Amino acid sequence: MPDSASALSLVLGGDPTLYAIVRLSLIISLSAALLAAILGFPLGAYLALARFPGRAFLTVLVSAFMGLPPVVVGLAVYLMLSRSGPLGFLNLLFTPPAMIAAQTLLVLPIVVALTRQTVEDLWIEYRDELTAMRVGPLRRVVTLLWDARFSLVTAFLAGFGRAAAEVGTVMIVGGNIEGFTRTMTTAIALETSKGDLPLAMGLGLVLIVIVVVVNALAWSARRVGEVRAG
Amino acid sequence: MRAPSSELPIAIEGVSLRNRDVTIIDDISLVVTSGPPTIVIGPNGSGKSTLIRLGMGLVAPTSGRVSWGGRANGGERCAMVFQRPVMLRRTAAANVAFALRPGERNHRARVAALLKQVGLADLADRPARLMSGGEQQRLALARALARDPEVLFLDEPTASLDPASTKAVEDIVQTIAAAGVKIVMATHDLGQARRLAGDVVLLMRGRVVERTAANAFFAQPATPEAAAFLRGDLII
Numbered sequence: 001m002p003d004s005a006s007a008l009s010l011v012l013g014g015d016p017t018l019y020a021i022v023r024l025s026l027i028i029s030l031s032a033a034l035l036a037a038i039l040g041f042p043l044g045a046y047l048a049l050a051r052f053p054g055r056a057f058l059t060v061l062v063s064a065f066m067g068l069p070p071v072v073v074g075l076a077v078y079l080m081l082s083r084s085g086p087l088g089f090l091n092l093l094f095t096p097p098a099m100i101a102a103q104t105l106l107v108l109p110i111v112v113a114l115t116r117q118t119v120e121d122l123w124i125e126y127r128d129e130l131t132a133m134r135v136g137p138l139r140r141v142v143t144l145l146w147d148a149r150f151s152l153v154t155a156f157l158a159g160f161g162r163a164a165a166e167v168g169t170v171m172i173v174g175g176n177i178e179g180f181t182r183t184m185t186t187a188i189a190l191e192t193s194k195g196d197l198p199l200a201m202g203l204g205l206v207l208i209v210i211v212v213v214v215n216a217l218a219w220s221a222r223r224v225g226e227v228r229a230g
Numbered sequence: 231m232r233a234p235s236s237e238l239p240i241a242i243e244g245v246s247l248r249n250r251d252v253t254i255i256d257d258i259s260l261v262v263t264s265g266p267p268t269i270v271i272g273p274n275g276s277g278k279s280t281l282i283r284l285g286m287g288l289v290a291p292t293s294g295r296v297s298w299g300g301r302a303n304g305g306e307r308c309a310m311v312f313q314r315p316v317m318l319r320r321t322a323a324a325n326v327a328f329a330l331r332p333g334e335r336n337h338r339a340r341v342a343a344l345l346k347q348v349g350l351a352d353l354a355d356r357p358a359r360l361m362s363g364g365e366q367q368r369l370a371l372a373r374a375l376a377r378d379p380e381v382l383f384l385d386e387p388t389a390s391l392d393p394a395s396t397k398a399v400e401d402i403v404q405t406i407a408a409a410g411v412k413i414v415m416a417t418h419d420l421g422q423a424r425r426l427a428g429d430v431v432l433l434m435r436g437r438v439v440e441r442t443a444a445n446a447f448f449a450q451p452a453t454p455e456a457a458a459f460l461r462g463d464l465i466i
Contacts, residue, residue, distance in 0.1 A: 132310040147319040230359030
């Protein structure tokens with residue numbers, strides 16, 4: 001297959017355009033996953049431990065939002081950031097920060113839902129002991145998040161995987177501008193429709209390799225941590 | 231940082247605890263005062279653990295009331311060791327440090343002293359979850375002592391330990407008791423009750439069958455149930 005051969009030479013040949021795209025994709029997806037983790041870990045823990053009216057409803061809602069269609073999130077953020085929108089004065093539309101914000105919103109429910117489940121399970125195990133030690137609500141959140149740290153790696157990875165793989169939000173909010181907001185997924189979509197299959201395949205290959213590498217790194221870190229911390 | 235008010239006496243007055251249709255604690259009245267260890271014995275399912283939890287304030291009674299030093303909201307200076315303690319996912323030293331009261335001075339020295347007291351000084355940096363059952367139980371004791379308790383509740387702390395580990399735990403408990411901490415401990419091990427008890431509470435089917443000084447209880451049980459329990463009859 002000549003196509004796959006030229007795809008491979010693109011990747012191995014160090015094509016600068018391709019590497020710029022890969023770099024931007026990584027920055028955006030990792031930033032979004034990190035932001036979602038920073039917001040989502042405490043939110044998930046709060047949802048697991050707090051008792052307030054509407055908690056069950058919120059829990060269902062968060063779970064449902066794990067399956068939010070990326071284009072819908074993209075559209076919502078687009079409306080917020082467009083010139084006539086409430087945040088239009090920020091001039092962020094069609095910029096990487098806008099893409100990061102949109103992807104953060106997209107993956108936040110995944111991180112919150114997985115964190116809630118993890119912390120709730122851990123709380124069942126820890127409840128008596130922490131209650132006997134008279135540990136207050138805030139310290140409970142911190143303690144449970146810290147003791148769940150290895151499981152939370154999975155929540156982070158789920159968020160990153162979703163962000164790296166989706167095309168809808170970054171396409172709408174970023175605009176797929178060459179050399180500025182073009183990511184791997186939007187480039188694949190574009191090149192495929194243009195008929196440049198070698199580049200599309202090369203990017204697809206790189207995307208898969210990157211996701212595997214990030215997961216392998218996180219998994220190794222988790223294993224090492226577990227072995228050392230018990 | 232000692233709280234000014236005492237947790238003792240712990241008064242359990244007319245307390246019942248029901249879970250749906252099952253009565254776990256059936257109208258118990260009991261007062262725990264300072265002195266040598268109070269040992270709660272009885273067969274499985276007699277309500278020992280639940281009574282300990284009531285005294286610790288971990289569960290609320292369905293009816294009746296529990297008070298600590300005359301206050302309904304007490305237990306701040308009570309600590310507890312569970313049958314299967316949950317070790318926090320960090321080192322032994324960090325587990326002890328976690329339980330220290332906030333603002334406590336000489337953190338490191340206190341942690342080191344507590345680990346030494348339970349014979350774990352060499353394992354300070356060992357992840358707690360990788361320790362043996364006996365070591366974990368001793369670490370749980372150090373963690374409970376870190377709260378500088380006036381009353382220490384223990385719920386069958388040696389139920390799943392071998393004789394050597396059991397002896398280590400009992401020795402520590404005796405030292406703590408000698409230092410003036412009130413011990414309230416549930417066990418189904420009669421030998422252990424004999425070794426540790428100042429007074430004995432015998433529970434059966436959620437009721438107090440007998441409450442007497444240990445000497446009297448083991449020499450001349452007042453009730454036929456207690457006599458049967460001491461003989462080792464199978465009591466259901």
